[in-house]
Amino acid sequence: MKGGLRTLSVVTSFFLLAPNFFLVALLIFSSSASAQSSGSCDVPAVNDPTTRDMISLEPVEDSWWDSVEEPRFNLVSDVFTDFTVDNDSATAIGMKLVPGHMYTFCISISSNQDDPPLDPNSDIYLMTEPNWDRYKLDYELRDEVGFFDAFDMLPVEWRDMDDWLPFRDVHAYEGVTYQEFSVAIDSSGSGFFGGGDIPYYLVIDGWNNRRHTNTDAAGGDVDVEVLIDVEDRLNIPKFTATLLVGSLPLACIIVPMIIHSRYMSNGKEGSDVEVSREVPYLDKEQSDKRDYDE
Structure with missing residues (x-):
């Protein structure tokens, strides 16, 4: 027992x-x-042949004659890319970030020689696909003052349902010419419906969006170089x-x-x-009684 x-x-x-x-x-x-x-990006200048199917460059302007396909493969290898962001515009890198990897982004922004701005500072945002769609709508309606006045009348706790937000509310880097940051994805897909890897967008912003902390339009074009260092990571x-x-x-x-x-x-x-023990007191009492009788 x-x-x-x-x-x-x-x-x-x-x-x-x-x-x-x-x-x-x-x-x-x-x-x-x-x-x-957590260090600087260690990315070769020549991309892997399959890299072109891992990322996509998407302008903020929607154009029916220039359709952009989403990345077909998950981003699992290092990437180097460069492009130009026009004045009062924005360009995003579409990619599928997946669990099990740590992604380190190194973004360098400089003045374009053909149309140099007075200040090449720009804003950098990392966001999910639904927020990228809202961001594009925000850009299309930027001249519709009445729309945003009505939006500002909404309670603060409801605005995040209609407004775009950076990933995890922290990956917004505004007024910079160089930025490094790292991010790791915990899960893929929706918690209720599951399925598939969510596209993410690294947005280089060159216009005056509605965030009160953002930078105004640069006044010229900017050249952007992006390095994405991909490393394996242990997920809990x-x-x-x-x-x-x-x-x-x-x-x-x-x-x-x-x-x-x-x-x-x-x-x-x-x-x-059962514990046995002697009781000497009784024996002593009997012997004393015999001595007394004698």
């Missing part, structure tokens, strides 16, 4: 504590992988959070029950053992 309880205690403790050690190990390896990819599975959160309360409930059960079982086993 005692051996069975000890085995049960060891097995239960293992299953309760193992997820915590597993999560700590994943965090250590994941952090080291992220640290290795989603179920580890559930294990970590659920194992600690279970441990607080189950471990005291096991300790109490073992304590009670040891008490019962001890009560069944």
Whole structure:
């Protein structure tokens, strides 16, 4: 009985504590992988032959005669590309970012020699496809003042349903000529419908959009060079959070029950053992009585 309880205690403790050690190990390896990819981009000047199917250049202006196809393949190798952004316009790089990789972007912006601006500073945004569609609509309606006046009347908590936002609300870099940043994707597709990898867009903005922190139009064309350094990355599975959160309360409930059960079982086993002991006081009392009678 005692051996069975000890085995049960060891097995239960293992299953309760193992997820915590597993999560700590994943965090250590994941952090080291992220640290290795935090430096400057190490990208060759010549792209892989399949790279052209991993990215696409899309202007913000919609033109029926110049249709742009989405990238066919996931972005899993380094990319180098350069292009020109016209004054009062924007151009985006379309790509499919996937889990299991760390993407480091190095963007350099300089004045175009044919139409140099007074200040080549531009805005850089990383956004998902739905936000890119809203961004393009925002650009098309930039001269419709009444539309944005009505939009500003909406409550703040509702505006994100109709307004474009940078990825994770943080990947917006405004008024820069050079920028480096890294990003890793946790999951692909929708949490309800799943399926497919979501296209992302790296937008080089050269017009005065509606963000109050953005930079005005440069007044000329700018040349852009983009390096994308792709490295493998260890992703922590989603179920580890559930294990970590659920194992600690279970441990607080189950471990005291096991300790109490073992304590009670040891008490019962001890009560069944008969302990014999001498009572010298009775013998001494009888001998004293005989001496008194004599």
